[in-house]
Amino acid sequence: MSTWSPSASRDALMARQQMYRSIREFFYTRSVLEVETPLLSQAPVADPNITPMQAGQRWLHTSPEYAMKRLLCAGYGDIYQICKVFREGEAGKRHNPEFSMLEWYRVGWTHQQLMEEVAQLLQMLLAERFSTLPTLHLSYAQALQSYAQLDVHHCGDQVIARHGQALANADLDLDRDGWLDVIMSHQVEPALPHNTLIFIDQFPASQAALAKLANNEQGVLIAQRFEVFFNGMELANGYQELTDAQQQLQRFKHELQGTQRSHDALLIAALEHGLPDCAGVALGLDRVLLHLLDAQSITQVLSFEWQRA
Amino acid sequence: MANYSTNEFKPGLRVMVDNEPCIMIDIEFVKPGKGQAFSRVKLRSIRTQRVWERTFKSGESLESADIVERDMEYLYSDAEFWYFMATDGSFEQLGASSEAVGETIKWLKEQVVYEVTLYNDAVVSVTPPNFVELEVVETDPGLKGDTAQGGSKPATLSTGAVVRVPLFIVEGEKLKIDTRSGEYVSRA
Numbered sequence: 001m002s003t004w005s006p007s008a009s010r011d012a013l014m015a016r017q018q019m020y021r022s023i024r025e026f027f028y029t030r031s032v033l034e035v036e037t038p039l040l041s042q043a044p045v046a047d048p049n050i051t052p053m054q055a056g057q058r059w060l061h062t063s064p065e066y067a068m069k070r071l072l073c074a075g076y077g078d079i080y081q082i083c084k085v086f087r088e089g090e091a092g093k094r095h096n097p098e099f100s101m102l103e104w105y106r107v108g109w110t111h112q113q114l115m116e117e118v119a120q121l122l123q124m125l126l127a128e129r130f131s132t133l134p135t136l137h138l139s140y141a142q143a144l145q146s147y148a149q150l151d152v153h154h155c156g157d158q159v160i161a162r163h164g165q166a167l168a169n170a171d172l173d174l175d176r177d178g179w180l181d182v183i184m185s186h187q188v189e190p191a192l193p194h195n196t197l198i199f200i201d202q203f204p205a206s207q208a209a210l211a212k213l214a215n216n217e218q219g220v221l222i223a224q225r226f227e228v229f230f231n232g233m234e235l236a237n238g239y240q241e242l243t244d245a246q247q248q249l250q251r252f253k254h255e256l257q258g259t260q261r262s263h264d265a266l267l268i269a270a271l272e273h274g275l276p277d278c279a280g281v282a283l284g285l286d287r288v289l290l291h292l293l294d295a296q297s298i299t300q301v302l303s304f305e306w307q308r309a
Numbered sequence: 310m311a312n313y314s315t316n317e318f319k320p321g322l323r324v325m326v327d328n329e330p331c332i333m334i335d336i337e338f339v340k341p342g343k344g345q346a347f348s349r350v351k352l353r354s355i356r357t358q359r360v361w362e363r364t365f366k367s368g369e370s371l372e373s374a375d376i377v378e379r380d381m382e383y384l385y386s387d388a389e390f391w392y393f394m395a396t397d398g399s400f401e402q403l404g405a406s407s408e409a410v411g412e413t414i415k416w417l418k419e420q421v422v423y424e425v426t427l428y429n430d431a432v433v434s435v436t437p438p439n440f441v442e443l444e445v446v447e448t449d450p451g452l453k454g455d456t457a458q459g460g461s462k463p464a465t466l467s468t469g470a471v472v473r474v475p476l477f478i479v480e481g482e483k484l485k486i487d488t489r490s491g492e493y494v495s496r497a
Contacts, residue, residue, distance in 0.1 A: 049344055089316055089346065089367060092338025168364035174345065181344035182364065209343050227342070237342045 007305040016289055016301065019125055020082060023102060026121055032078040032104060037067030039084070043264035046255045047209065051088035053097075060086040063282050064103050065210065066267040069241070072105055072278055073270035080104035082285070091306050093297045094233055094287065098309070105280040111211075111224055111240040114279040115199050118228060118236055122197055122288065129292050130195060139202040139216070147191040148183050152204065153220045177206050194231050201226035210248070211239035228283075230291060238281030245271035311373040315348045315365050323376040326363060330355040330374040330428045339364075355426055356433050358411070374428065381425040383417050391417065393425055393432070405432035415470035416441045416488045437488040442497040443467050445482050448474065464493075 027034065040058035043066070053060045061067070064081050071079055085101045106114055115137070123133045144152040150163060157176045164179030165171050167186040174182070192198050201224070205213050208223035216222045224240035242248055248271055252263035289301040299305035313322060322333040331352040340346040346367035353360050355376055365371075381393035381403065390404030391414075403425065407414070409432045413423070416437040424436040448464035461473040464484075472486060474493045483497035 047343065049340075049346065090338070090340060091316075092336075095338055095340065168347075169361065170363055170365070172347075172364065172366045172369075174366070178345045178366075181341050182347065184344070185339045185341055185347065186349070186364070207343065234342055 003308060005308075006303050007299045007308055008301055008303050012289070012293055012295070012301050013303060015293055016285075019285065019289060019292070022125060023080075023082065023121070026124065027080050027104070030078075032080050032106075033076065035068065035071060035076075035079045035081050036083070037061075037064045037071070037081065039086075041067065041264070043266070044261045046252045046261070046263055048255050048259075052261075053086045053088050062087050063101060065280070065282070066264050068103060068105060068280070069267060069275060070270040072107065073273050073275050075276075078104070078106055094290070096286065096298050096302055096306050098306070099298075100285040101282050102285050103280065103282040105241075105278050107276050107278045109279045111201070111226055111238055111279040114238055114281055115201070115226055115228075118238065118281055118283070119197055119199070121283075122228070122230070122235070125288055126292055129294065133195070133197055135197045135199060136193060137199045137201070140200055140204065140222075141202065141220075143188050143192075143200050144180075144183065147188040150183070152180070153218075177204070180204070180207075189229060189234070190232050192229050192232065196230075198229040199226055200229065203227075208242075208251075209239070210242050210251075212242050214240075226281075230287075233287055233291075234284075235287055236281050236283040238279060241275065241278050241280050243271065243275040243277060312370045313373060314370040315367050318348055318350060318365075323374045324371040325374045326352060326371060330376050330433070332376065334360065340367075355428055358434060375430075377427045379425050379427065380422050382422050383419055385419065386417075391435075393423065393435070396422055403427075403432055405435055409433050410435050413437050413488075415468055415491070416443075416486070417468055418443060439487065439489060440485055440494065441488055442483050442485055443470070445474070445478060445480050445484060448478060448480055450479065461493075 044059040164182040211225035228236040443466040
């Protein structure tokens with residue numbers, strides 16, 4: 001139902017203003033440069049599970065990652081950005097197709113260092129409602145072992161699929177990673193301890209996206225990628241950034257197989273010039289606000305949610 | 310027959326799931342940031358009233374189900390079927406099987422209007438109004454002076470349903486019953 005009136009209260013907008021002010025202060029004191037990059041670019045995102053929106057001959061960005069990495073390649077140092085991003089079809093109680101993202105990069109940092117900074121920022125932003133906010137670090141394998149009783153790096157596709165089918169109550173024609181998404185979203189996420197910042201890292205190598213690969217202590221090849229969960233909701237996704245242009249190009253080609261989309265040649269050219277070792281993370285700001293205000297739906301923190309936009 | 314894609318899913322939508330006519334109760338969009346998108350749907354089966362959950366991949370679609378709800382007045386039963394008449398002025402009559410009437414048999418009373426659910430023009434379920442007024446046909450005599458202690462006793466109603474009632478209720482009285490909980494509310 002369409003209506004002219006806002007979906008957020010004035011208090012919610014004031015809380016957003018305060019949150020943005022705190023974020024800018026946080027990064028200003030740490031000498032991280034605020035940047036703006038184009039919302040409309042020539043090449044779309046390559047991620048197979050994220051659908052970009054088209055505007056004329058250009059693509060609305062689904063995250064500012066590619067352009068920000070080009071700034072890093074140009075040697076601009078630590079940078080952050082607060083911007084709107086756009087993802088086709090993502091609408092629900094915790095999703096809006098147009099949403100606000102904070103993305104930042106730390107040059108010379110490991111993703112472990114970055115996780116600490118993410119925790120500090122979130123603890124500050126959520127302090128008004130959660131005066132103390134403990135952190136819990138789990139590997140992807142530990143999370144699946146603890147909450148789904150699955151030994152993810154050593155069990156076969158069949159076991160994963162059957163487990164997922166039981167949760168979905170359906171056979172959904174998914175690959176291994178698709179079924180793992182079912183298990184994570186239906187079983188693991190809701191079972192994670194509440195009122196705790198949960199960091200999950202060491203993702204399966206097949207879910208690396210733009211993260212570096214490495215062998216973990218058990219000799220298993222994993223992605224140096226982490227996600228932050230809070231009260232059953234995903235808040236952030238970060239990487240030890242892949243710096244190898246050839247590997248990145250291969251991943252793009254693999255991801256874009258069978259689609260009409262072409263890869264971002266400007267990012268590849270920048271990576272060939274050289275991306276410094278760095279770690280980066282993207283944080284969904286509307287969800288942070290949702291938790292701060294104890295809102296039931298993301299619509300309550302958006303001036304005009306999707307149906308009223 | 311129309312098809313609905315996951316982005317059209319909403320509460321109240323009538324669809325066929327595994328050849329079962331269902332009504333959607335609630336939909337949750339689920340998507341790990343870098344992962345596959347799903348719709349987790351809570352459904353109610355029209356035939357059995359069973360509520361269950363099922364996940365769909367974004368982009369999947371479901372066939373619509375020809376499910377209709379009609380207000381109909383209960384007329385009589387011939388022991389095989391329970392007959393209802395439309396209140397829309399058409400005087401159309403339909404018979405419901407005992408399977409379709411189900412638990413509602415406890416609250417069936419002539420001239421009361423029920424919500425009758427039809428699938429492909431056949432009655433699949435009958436929902437009573439939230440409150441019905443029924444007569445007590447059998448209960449032990451009440452004990453005077455016991456009302457303050459809030460004691461209760463069983464009473465058999467004209468439909469055969471047995472409900473707990475206060476001690477002061479006597480045979481022949483009409484009672485207001487909440488059909489959702491099956492509990493006594495007041496004297497009618």
